Amino acid sequence: MRDFDSFHPRALMLYFLYVILIPMFVRDPILAGISAVTGMTYRIMKFGRPAARNVLYFLLLALLLTTINPLFSHNGVTPLFYLNGNAYTLEALLYGAAASMNFISLVIWCSVLSHVMTSDKLMCVFSVFSPKLSLILTMSLRAVPLFTAKLRETKENAEATGLYKSATATSRIRGNYAVFSAVVSWALENGLITAMSMEARGYFAGRRSSYSGFRFKTSDAVFLAFTSAAAAFEIFSAIAGHTGFEFYPSFAAPGGALTVTAYICCAAMCAVPAAMETGGRIYWKRSLSRI
Amino acid sequence: MEALSVKDLTFTYPRCGSPAIENVGFSLGEGTLNLLFGPTGCGKSTLLSCIKKEVRPSGEMSGEIKIDSRDADSLPQSDIGFVFQDPEHQTVTDKVWHELAFAPENMGLPPAEIRRxxxxxxxxxxxxxxxxxxxxxxxxxxxxxxxxxxxxTMRPKLLLLDEPASSLDPRSASNLFWSLRKLVNETGITVLISEHRLSELLPICDSAIAMEAGRIRASGTPxxxxxxxxKDRDFFPMMPAAVKVFSATGGQGECPLTVAEGRRYFKNSGAKPEEKEYPPEQKLPAFAAELKSVMFRYKKDSxxxxxxVCLNVRKGAIxxxxxxxxxxxxxxxxVLAGTKKAYAGSVRIFGKKISSYAPGELYDSCVALLPQDVRTLFLRKTVAEELGGKPENVPEGxxxxxxxxxxxxxxxxGEQELLGLMKVTAQAPKLLLLDEPTQGLDARSKQMLGRALKKLKENGTTIVAVxxxxxxxxxxxxxxxLLFRGSIICEEPVNTFxxxxxxxxxxxxxIVR
Structure with a gap:
């Protein structure tokens, strides 16, 4: 049994593109709702209490967004009441509810993405486009914190040797400049060694391969095939008009067997993380009892 | 079988009249651990970097370098590995696994091979x-x-290391040396390492090469x-203690290298231990710094x-x-320098609570700290600018x-350490704090630093060095x-200690106990 976040990064990235982009472009509150609920379930399973507390916050946000929309949008044929001579319509209210559901599912899945896709995994994804680009990324991940740490250390030492003795603004600026330029020359000096060490390990010798430590296994293929099929069906049904609500001028919801199938597909796709987490826990308990 | 053979190697840096290394020749057996040593500036680094063409400095080179009787320059890059002095700057990527994969990635190897x-x-x-x-x-x-x-990970035949242990503490250095020994024994790789800390490394090497002024001074078994x-005045200070004892007691028979060998030799030789002279113990009643039950942690829950910590630092002493x-x-x-605040206990500097010093007052001719990495002190383009003119007391050397x-x-x-010392003592601090001042210094630089510190002491500076x-x-x-697990175990005159x-x-x- 694998954890959801142990799937191959490239398969995971495609998965996140599906679950984030499809509800974004198909204006269908039921799709968005399914995606938000399943995403939230996974977050709560992973983070426990703090994530559960977020639910209340999201509901408040949804309420706010829903009630605000009709104040700005006066389309729709069913006025509920008039405010300063403008219609507060049922359609705009429903549209607000749908849009806020979309927004919340987006926020939830982005937070899941940022938790699952650590820097190593992003690197593996980027190396599809260019091994050089991914190397530059990993080098800057290293260089930037190193530079700031050196800057702090140099500044502390400069203070202890009396560089900032007078507290005037000009002396501070001058001192900071001296520290900064010293650290820059330190970085350049070391860049030389880094470049030599890269060359000594054959960097300029020829075509680079890119290693990520992640293996694409059969289960990755199954995961990818399953989610891609579900996503393909959802896209098809959206284009064919089986999903997607109409709000203006009047509200219309889709229906029929294909619509229900599309919702089931969406639920199946979005529930993968939560289902795997549950399966993983049961499996773990059973394995533990055998020890 | 010769893994590496160097003949008549001469190298001259551009715009330099005399060559940095001259007519150097030696050969190393396959699967051996070899040490290259000599005073700073003797050409160790130049020699090592000449062997691998990717790190060779620009300049004029003549002579021949052969690996397994083939010209070194014609071999694939991966046959020679090179490890630089500073561990920080030769690192390219951010994670350990990625750094290990870097060279095989460059060789274009498939993932399964890189993983292995x-x-x-x-x-x-x-x-x-x-x-x-x-x-x-x-x-x-x-x-x-x-x-x-x-x-x-390149699977080199020859591994060159240029003073890899100079920024390491003795225990880490020893770990590194022993892991190289194990590597040589198990894989049959040939290693050439330059190093000035001999006592640990020399006994486990198969052969040693000593350099002086760009030439080979001696080579053979350690x-x-x-x-x-x-008997050489320039080399004696860097020799392991057993060799010093051996030399002082006549030097008959096989030269001992380790402490154990030295002890055995000394017992058999029947020589009497010579008492080293220490300065007479002075009565120094005044304290420069007093620490009483000092507690420190970085975070609340760490x-x-x-x-x-209870420690009284005597005024005018090192x-x-x-x-x-x-x-x-x-x-x-x-804590002594005031950059870290104790959460309990009291710290007094010259009788006054450290917290009652005004901001900046502590560093104004009172306390100065020489950090472990002295290079973080340097902010200017030249030595003279750094010190704002020639200081009154330029240390000897x-x-x-x-x-x-x-x-x-x-x-x-060594020169950087002395420059750092001049910079922090420019304002004549009464209490000077030094963090690992001898890290990475050779024997001669240590002596120079020691003399500079004694001079400062004569002028009335109190010195604390960790x-x-x-x-x-x-x-x-x-x-x-002696500091152990965050508290002072004992504080005594050096001789008693x-x-x-x-x-x-x-x-x-x-050895002579």
């Missing part, structure tokens, strides 16, 4: 527990192990080389780094604090006229303290 090589290299260098860690969060010794492992060089890595030595200095217009980074390690270097402490200190300890004492004492 990384795993093997990590195993042999003891990096398995840190495989997924960020390199910046490792200790210096672990970083250098990463540097070695990241070269081993015992042969030591026997030949022990463990205590200093727990119940106090050395010794102790192993992680015992809190650097933190202790930070610092050639002012030659060095005044150089960039501080272009000085040798150090791993017991020999240095024995040489300069009036009093010694060295006599009472059997491990925290000089190698010579371990």
């Amino acid at each position: 090589r990384s795993a093997e290299a990590a195993g042999v260098c003891g990096l398995s527990p840190f495989y997924e860690e960020k390199i910046s969060e490792l200790s210096g010794g672990q970083k250098q192990a990463v540097a070695v492992a990241s070269v081993l 015992a042969e080389v030591c026997a030949e060089l022990m 463990p205590d780094i200093l727990s119940d 106090t050395c604090v010794v102790g192993e890595n992680g015992s809190g030595k650097t933190t202790l200095l930070g 610092f050639d002012w006229d030659k060095l005044r217009d150089r960039h501080p980074y272009d000085l040798s390690g 150090t791993h270097d017991i020999d240095f402490a024995d040489d300069v200190a009036d009093r010694c303290a 060295m006599d009472n300890n059997i491990l925290y004492t000089t190698d010579v004492r371990k």
